[in-house]
Amino acid sequence: MRRFIGLLALALTTSLVACGKSAGSGSATCGIAALTGPLAVKDAFARGNMLEAIPDSVPATLPVRVVAGPLLDAFLKSRDSAGMAFTVEGKIPVGALPGYGVILVGPRNTPLGILLFDGRAVPNANVLGTVTVRDSALPLLGVRIDLKGYEDPKCPLFTEPKT
Numbered sequence: 001m002r003r004f005i006g007l008l009a010l011a012l013t014t015s016l017v018a019c020g021k022s023a024g025s026g027s028a029t030c031g032i033a034a035l036t037g038p039l040a041v042k043d044a045f046a047r048g049n050m051l052e053a054i055p056d057s058v059p060a061t062l063p064v065r066v067v068a069g070p071l072l073d074a075f076l077k078s079r080d081s082a083g084m085a086f087t088v089e090g091k092i093p094v095g096a097l098p099g100y101g102v103i104l105v106g107p108r109n110t111p112l113g114i115l116l117f118d119g120r121a122v123p124n125a126n127v128l129g130t131v132t133v134r135d136s137a138l139p140l141l142g143v144r145i146d147l148k149g150y151e152d153p154k155c156p157l158f159t160e161p162k163t
Helices: 002-021 028-046
Strands: 061-066 071-080 083-089 098-105 111-118 129-133 136-144
Touching (some): 028 111, 028 136, 061 083, 071 129, 083 136, 098 129, 111 129
Parallel strands (some): 083 129
Antiparallel strands (some): 071 083, 098 111
């Protein structure tokens, strides 16, 4: 029960923080969207939508969203038989402790962006490469997901890369 209350408190705190830091209007809707998108991504692993292989076409730059945080850019540094290697550029919020990244691929096999999650990677997920954040190479996982049902048009999870 204590764990549930702690998770609920964390979710509410994250929601309130996200309301002020989202890409959109800063409304409560954007705060909720900042949580539901990442939760849908984690749920996609449980539903069997985990990527088995690197997408055929990966752009040189992808947007990166720190969960309930800012939008940054990731640059593809290499792609080979060992997987993809991205490097994130931009300021990671103080207190954020990214533990793994997830590349999101849309229904048409198009990479949408990368989400950076705190904590440990999803157990038994395929590692498609690495994403380097603050001099740490983190595992990069992947899922196929249609975000249309989880995003508010005023505060999308990803926007076009800044560069």
